[in-house]
Amino acid sequence: MNINxxxxxxxxxxxxxxQQISVPCSLAGYDVVIYDINEGSLKNAMEKIQxxxxxxxxxxxxxxxxxxxxxxxxxxTTDPEFAAKDVDIINESxxxxxxxxxxxxxxxHKLCPERTxxxxxxxxxxxxxxxxxxxxPDKFLALHFHDVKMTNVVDIMPHPxxxxxxxxxxxxxxxxxxxxxxMMEKEHSGYVFNYMLGALFTAALSLKTKNVASIEDIxxxxxxxxxxxxxxxxxxxxxxxxxxxxxxxxxAEANNDKYLRKHAQFIRGYVEKGHLGKKTKKGFYDYPKPxxxxxxxxxxxx
Numbered sequence: 084m085n086i087n088x089x090x091x092x093x094x095x096x097x098x099x100x101x102q103q104i105s106v107p108c109s110l111a112g113y114d115v116v117i118y119d120i121n122e123g124s125l126k127n128a129m130e131k132i133q134x135x136x137x138x139x140x141x142x143x144x145x146x147x148x149x150x151x152x153x154x155x156x157x158x159x160t161t162d163p164e165f166a167a168k169d170v171d172i173i174n175e176s177x178x179x180x181x182x183x184x185x186x187x188x189x190x191x192h193k194l195c196p197e198r199t200x201x202x203x204x205x206x207x208x209x210x211x212x213x214x215x216x217x218x219x220p221d222k223f224l225a226l227h228f229h230d231v232k233m234t235n236v237v238d239i240m241p242h243p244x245x246x247x248x249x250x251x252x253x254x255x256x257x258x259x260x261x262x263x264x265x266m267m268e269k270e271h272s273g274y275v276f277n278y279m280l281g282a283l284f285t286a287a288l289s290l291k292t293k294n295v296a297s298i299e300d301i302x303x304x305x306x307x308x309x310x311x312x313x314x315x316x317x318x319x320x321x322x323x324x325x326x327x328x329x330x331x332x333x334x335a336e337a338n339n340d341k342y343l344r345k346h347a348q349f350i351r352g353y354v355e356k357g358h359l360g361k362k363t364k365k366g367f368y369d370y371p372k373p374x375x376x377x378x379x380x381x382x383x384x385x
Contacts, residue, residue: 084198086255089171090114095187096176097121097128097159099323099362100204103231104174106135109153110145111260117159118166125159132157138232167194172256174226176204179329184208185216192218200249202226206277207330209270211242221246226253227274228262230321238274240267280318284327287315288346298367302375316367317375320360324367328354 092108094101097119109115119125136150145153160166173191177183188201195201201223203210214220225240237257241250257264265275273281287301296304302314319327328350335343353359353366360366374380 084171084200084252086252086259088198089252089256091116091170091172093118093166093170093173093191094176095119095173095191096178097124098176099131100176100228102128102131102135104176104204104228105132105157106139106153106231107235107260107262109156110139110149113156113260115157116166116170117157118161118163119159120161122161125161129157129159135232142232163190164194167191167199170195170199172200172202172253174202174204174228179205179207179326179333181208181212185213188213188217188223200252202253204228206326207272207333209242209272210240210245211270214242214244220244222249224249224253225267225274226257227277229276235262236265236276237262238265238267238276240270240274242270283315284319285343285346288331288349289342291316292342292345292349299374299380303381306375307381313375317373320366320368320370320373322360323362324350324353324358324360 091114094104094108094115094117097117101117101119105115105117117125117128119128133154136145136154139145140147140150173195175184175187177187184203184205191201199219199222201217201219203213203223203225204227205225206227210223210225214223217223220242221244224242224245225238227238227240229236239250239253239257254264254266267274271278287305290296290301291298298316302316305311305314313321328347331343331347331350334340335347357363358365361370364370368374
């Protein structure tokens with residue numbers, strides 16, 4: 084299979100990343116199916132995707148006609164057999180639990196055509212950790228998207244057993260969907276940008292859990308010096324505190340790190356209250372008008 088043979092894309096998981104990834108894929112002319120076990124999640128996803136297209140139009144990333152046509156190419160299902168039919172590339176964005184990812188890929192290996200390429204959008208796991216369980220390790224690798232409203236950068240990370248053909252096809256697919264592929268020469272947790280961003284988050288959480296400074300002042304320090312529009316805690320709200328908790332807990336256990344466990348405990352306090360960040364309108368900040376976006380937040384800083 085080469086890039087000209089690719090027609091249908093399956094996105095596993097109707098969460099934030101599944102929603103976002105559907106936009107560049109459908110705009111590139113691909114038929115996109117989003118699979119999730121929860122019908123309510125799928126309905127919510129389609130509403131969010133409609134809003135995403137509205138943002139793309141307002142940002143002149145596409146025309147209204149292109150958005151309307153792309154929206155018609157996106158469908159949803161809770162039926163795994165229907166989802167798997169004639170699919171060429173899968174991208175998975177289920178929660179950061181290796182056992183869950185293994186279960187999902189094992190299920191779809193039995194349902195998908197032999198040619199189907201399996202990719203994961205994992206933020207922290209390495210493809211080699213679950214490659215054999217996919218049933219097609221030579222056709223499995225990571226294709227990691229960032230926030231598509233902010234950037235078109237994607238990370239492509241094979242494991243030692245990924246075939247050159249699969250790597251090339253996924254690179255071609257990334258380019259055809261308007262992405263900028265960052266090719267990983269070896270497996271590395273966190274890829275490139277996320278690895279650097281993770282260091283920022285760890286530092287920010289350390290400062291807070293050690294009671295060095297408030298969440299707001301930690302963000303003010305970052306924003307005031309770098310002149311960026313958001314600090315580390317605001318960025319975590321955008322990612323989702325449930326995702327942050329999952330990643331932090333995994334890294335804490337994998338590295339037996341007592342400080343990361345404290346970070347996880349701190350984040351868990353928000354998650355258990357249902358305060359997941361921007362998507363629930365409350366996290367470290369309150370939305371839709373969080374304090375860090377208000378002029379007085381950096382009063383006195385040019």
